[in-house]
Amino acid sequence: MCGIVAITSKGGGGGGLALAxxxxxxxxxxxxxxxxGIALVLEGANASQSIYRARAAVASRxxxxxKKHLDSAPAGLAAATTGIGHTRWATHxxxxxxxxxxxxxxxxxxxxxxxxxxxxxxxxxxxxxRAYPEVAIVHNGIVENWRELAGELERxxxxxxxxxxxxxxxxxxxxxxxxxxxSSVAPAPPAPSSPPATLSPLAVALGRVAQRLAGSxxxxxxxxxxxxxxxxxxxxxxxxxxxxxxxxxxxxxxxASDIPALIGMADRCFVLEDDEVAELNGTAGGxxxxxxDGEPRDPVEITVRWDMxxxxxxxxxxxxxxxxxxQPQAISDTLRGRFNTPEGMALDEMRLSxxxxxxxxxxxxxxxxxxxxxxxxxxxxxxxxxGLPAEIEIASEFRYRDPILTGRSLVLGVSQSGETVDTLxxxxxxxxxxxxxxxxxxxxxxxxxxxxxxxxxxxxxPEIAVAATKTFxxxxxxxxxxxxYLARLRGLLYPExxxxxxxxxxxxxxxxxxxxxxxxxxxxxxxxxxxxRDLFYIGRxxxxxxxxxxxxxxxxxxxxxxxxxxAGELKxxxxxxxxxxxxxxxxxxxxxxxxxxxxNISEVKSRGATVVAVVEEGDAETASYVDRSLYVPPxxxxxxxxxxxxxxxxxxxxxxxxxxxxxxxxxxxxxxxxVE
Ligand code: AGP
Numbered sequence: 190m191c192g193i194v195a196i197t198s199k200g201g202g203g204g205g206l207a208l209a210x211x212x213x214x215x216x217x218x219x220x221x222x223x224x225x226g227i228a229l230v231l232e233g234a235n236a237s238q239s240i241y242r243a244r245a246a247v248a249s250r251x252x253x254x255x256k257k258h259l260d261s262a263p264a265g266l267a268a269a270t271t272g273i274g275h276t277r278w279a280t281h282x283x284x285x286x287x288x289x290x291x292x293x294x295x296x297x298x299x300x301x302x303x304x305x306x307x308x309x310x311x312x313x314x315x316x317x318x319r320a321y322p323e324v325a326i327v328h329n330g331i332v333e334n335w336r337e338l339a340g341e342l343e344r345x346x347x348x349x350x351x352x353x354x355x356x357x358x359x360x361x362x363x364x365x366x367x368x369x370x371x372s373s374v375a376p377a378p379p380a381p382s383s384p385p386a387t388l389s390p391l392a393v394a395l396g397r398v399a400q401r402l403a404g405s406x407x408x409x410x411x412x413x414x415x416x417x418x419x420x421x422x423x424x425x426x427x428x429x430x431x432x433x434x435x436x437x438x439x440x441x442x443x444x445a446s447d448i449p450a451l452i453g454m455a456d457r458c459f460v461l462e463d464d465e466v467a468e469l470n471g472t473a474g475g476x477x478x479x480x481x482d483g484e485p486r487d488p489v490e491i492t493v494r495w496d497m498x499x500x501x502x503x504x505x506x507x508x509x510x511x512x513x514x515x516q517p518q519a520i521s522d523t524l525r526g527r528f529n530t531p532e533g534m535a536l537d538e539m540r541l542s543x544x545x546x547x548x549x550x551x552x553x554x555x556x557x558x559x560x561x562x563x564x565x566x567x568x569x570x571x572x573x574x575x576g577l578p579a580e581i582e583i584a585s586e587f588r589y590r591d592p593i594l595t596g597r598s599l600v601l602g603v604s605q606s607g608e609t610v611d612t613l614x615x616x617x618x619x620x621x622x623x624x625x626x627x628x629x630x631x632x633x634x635x636x637x638x639x640x641x642x643x644x645x646x647x648x649x650x651p652e653i654a655v656a657a658t659k660t661f662x663x664x665x666x667x668x669x670x671x672x673x674y675l676a677r678l679r680g681l682l683y684p685e686x687x688x689x690x691x692x693x694x695x696x697x698x699x700x701x702x703x704x705x706x707x708x709x710x711x712x713x714x715x716x717x718x719x720x721x722r723d724l725f726y727i728g729r730x731x732x733x734x735x736x737x738x739x740x741x742x743x744x745x746x747x748x749x750x751x752x753x754x755x756a757g758e759l760k761x762x763x764x765x766x767x768x769x770x771x772x773x774x775x776x777x778x779x780x781x782x783x784x785x786x787x788x789n790i791s792e793v794k795s796r797g798a799t800v801v802a803v804v805e806e807g808d809a810e811t812a813s814y815v816d817r818s819l820y821v822p823p824x825x826x827x828x829x830x831x832x833x834x835x836x837x838x839x840x841x842x843x844x845x846x847x848x849x850x851x852x853x854x855x856x857x858x859x860x861x862x863x864v865e
Pocket of ligand 1 (some may be wrong): 559655860
């Protein structure tokens, strides 16, 4: 997940500001990143370079690489007082130096890509030459309307040099700043001796740009000649920190996407709310907050009592706890920008044409572990909406048999990491069989995405705990998107139905949040189960993969023997193991097979099992049949897995914690399995 750091201080960094930015970025490394960059405003420098930028894209070594760049930095860097930095987790465009932030506008783009630094000469809309002030921006979030904005900018003569959605912000900002400032290039506002009461043209311009962006953003921007940093926010967090005697104008003012970057430097912290812009003024030692329209707002102060380790985990005890609670946001991010596009729906890098996809007569899915279970959920969506037969295969089995593949087969390789060797080999086999290949992955430019003809990304952000949580639920969502996409192409869903389903999907994060809100109730049940050795999980229909995923969580982090069965299959053998006191976890939400499920619950109860069931809120009837109820809000059948899995994730998590297990790093397991 991307990270932002911005610092402006009164006295200059003594050469240290660039290093301070890199050091503060390193505190965000736990979020995962694939490239990094910084930009500093050079004071008193000549117009050929008023903004210094350095970027590196060597995965987790990018910050070290940035430090090396600083050895050959221009002399003016030592006096710089204002700068921004970014660690990037790719969402639009592969991880590369070219795509790394900060992004510049035309005025500061490198030779050959656009106009030279500080030069006039880009064509204005009416064909007149226009000079732009030099700007640099960093951005977290997703600009959903970036294609449209990029087209508009290109028509005005801007040259965009990256594949990112973020770069449009830099070009829009230089346009706005040219209009907002009284002089067209590098306006320098007078340095105030106390916090500025009003916004400078830089912050005014950023507010105007932000109003044009659809989607989510946390942005920090600098411009040549401004000793200030403008920031703006919608849906992506950004926190302001001040140190020293801010009111007296002697301190440092900073902003960051995450609190760890501020700890040890900021004495007081403030949050920026949605649709607000702020201007940080190091010279004056303060900041001003306003709405995007420039109307002043009161800053909201927060109390930070976390130490560094707590802050890295967002205040949670461990990464798994944090990631569990990130699911609503991860689902929203995975859905963002998919609907209402010019084509109707947008997947990420669908290099397969609509005609090629219409030819598909069968889908194979190869995946492992949780990705396999999410794919089992996806099977129903593919068959129900897209009307295509779908065979879901464990990747390590698929690759060693002789599947009947043709040019009309579509093979999906589903892997959050994109590096699981079994899944990669399955995709290789698919390629040899001349099938079309689509990757579903959480990591941009991972091996599987490079091998595939098309890619659908889950945008869950980095998952650090070994146990998959938010990547499972976002994979379920990704399958729904894919099934709808194929259904549209095959003429099986009318636009109104797509709109209705899109509405259901958009409502999913709130349902997942409601399920998470019942964590305390789940914890109590977990404490009762913590001393068991064996558990059975049962489910039917979409409840069966949910039971499989719940049991896998219990095995991998709590080390309990947890076996999942299709509920109707128990009586064919495994029911022999049920005896008084055996714990059975049942997914008993009100699906099509609810009555059958209740019969299966009766079968185990009559043999003395203690039944813990996932039950819909308000369903007193089911609750009265079972011993313990884990409540979830009702949800649409083909999407319910993302909601119903939540109490089972929480159950495993709290059983593991009650048993004193290391939930983030379970024994014998690796996050990415690169061996056969
Ligand atoms: C899930 O909790 C596991 N850590 C594991 O089963 C995982 O889902 C599996 O190894 C597949 O990984 P992938 O999605 O990165 O390919």
